[in-house]
Amino acid sequence: MTATLLAAKDLTRHYQVRHAWGGGGLVRAVDGLSFEIQPGETYALVGESGCGKSTTARLCLMLERPTSGTLTFDGEPVGSDRRALRAFRSAVQPVFQNPYASLNPRMRVGATIAEPLIAQGGWTRAERADRVAEVLEQVGIPAASATLFPHEFSGGQRQRVALARALASRPRLLILDEPVSALDMSIRGSIINLLKHLKETEGLSYLMISHDLATVRHLSDRIGVMYLGRLVEEGDSEAVFASPQHPYTQMLLDAVLDLKRPPSEDGEADDAEVPSPLDLPSGCSFHPRCRFAMAECPTETPALGPANGRQVACHLYRGDRSELLAQ
């Protein structure tokens, strides 16, 4: 039995917004989110823009403090004291979406990669140089390239450099925020393969944030589907992709355009919009877009509960309503 690596419990982040010309309110970006990441696991959070997945990533990196709820890393609550927080920051490293923006254009990539080591402390200059060479080789870039600047690399290579920087401090968890979305199709495959390879050789865990469901399917072990700040479905990634249970997950997977799928002529027309986060619908926030919406949906917020071997937050799976789903 291995210990859980990262556990989020009732994680909540609200933002008070106020417009200069009046109005505003409370945005519940993340609202009572609980999930766990086991060692060696890739956990993916997916959802449309505005569902709170990036806020969750920032909370897990402690770039943002939760309004309420707790984050536990390796059994210890995160953020209790400065020393523990420093250790946490070495153990949890981010890789951001756009390697054109995440690397400092005026720093040689070797210096960028060595920066987390300086922050971590305890490394001599020579040790740092060795480590930089080592991680560059790991991501498939010649160690001699440490003296180059970011503009001398292509997009795919830059993402490799960003990955090398994240690996430098020997982290245990990488937070991957849309790690391949900014890259060209022909480059994505090689980065996805590299991420898989590093996970196996380095024993890493990943928290992956993405809207690109095909990439998620190739990388993730477990998946959490978010809608307006809450998890609506969570489970084994293959099971969720094979038979999505929550109506939102079904809609999301149906909407994916895939080169191997024939074009759908009619399809469920979903011209409905994601509701404003300032004015969430009552009850289940998905009910205005849901084709199964029932009487209790606008009044009662469904909690995550077991359904067909996973967790689903939907009234359809409470009581005996399976006949509705068969339609």
Added chain:
Amino acid sequence: MTVPGEALLQVTDLRMHIHTRRGAVKAVDGVSFALYEGETLGIVGESGSGKSMLCLSVIGLLPHGARVVDGSVTLSGRELTGLSARELRDVRGSQIAFIPQDPNTSLDPVFTVGSQLRETLALDGLRSKGATERATELLKSVRIAAPAERLRSIPYELSGGTKQRVAGAIALARSPRVLIADEPTTALDVTTQAAYLRLLRDLQRSHGLSIMLVTHDLGVVASACDRVAVMYAGRIVETGPVRDVLERPQHPYTRALVAATPSIDERLDRLAVIEGQPPALHDVPPGCPFAPRCDERVERCGELPLLVGSGDRAVACWVAQAAGAER
């Protein structure tokens, strides 16, 4: 599948060069294709393949330093290259319209939706009440709810999908026959993307539009296009009906691109990868530009292969052409 009628837009051996300090960038290097009545032609390629520059060359909106050095673009038999700026302005919008990629930059942030639509309608002499009526109608045709109220909205008040619908409404305002859309759904969520592409289909049927859809996403091509042209290093390397090309690609680049695109319907342990980088457009090697990355390279690839067709397919590859001749 639409039966090809008359070629509405005919592009022949178009060459557009951009002058830079590093020499002439051959962004569009001898491109020929036809857009037939009522069809959607997908132009697919990676960044730097010249697909956006091709659009801009066709509608004569060239970036600074760019010049069409050779070739012709005819619309309903009328030559567009060499027209004066004034003459071109009359053609754009009324006969050939453009939807840019990001509605956040293509819509003016300080004017209402209504005033931006009326500005376009005024070109046809439509003003005051008539213009407002027509603007409302246009918003309705792109399936925007409460169109009369949306006329008074400022772009920031709208979601990404709605903004892109407004951009579509502006493009349609003067009833063009050809619509050029440059990555119209790249900035949108998957759910919104599917709805937008369906809208384009419906508009195509109701307005008899011919659409040139530029994208990097083979999924978009598969679901929204009748025919596809694959671009690499400023040239078209393969064209044909979408299903044919995606299921039986002839050019090694198309084959590699299809293989490198992860599908949502299966999980692979390793994704196929295209080694190497696309060439820099100011320094394209002689011969076939894909040859340095190609697994099937033969001696003859030192010479530039031309796009040669048989039936409705055409391919620019010595190996594929030889195989085709044998069959």
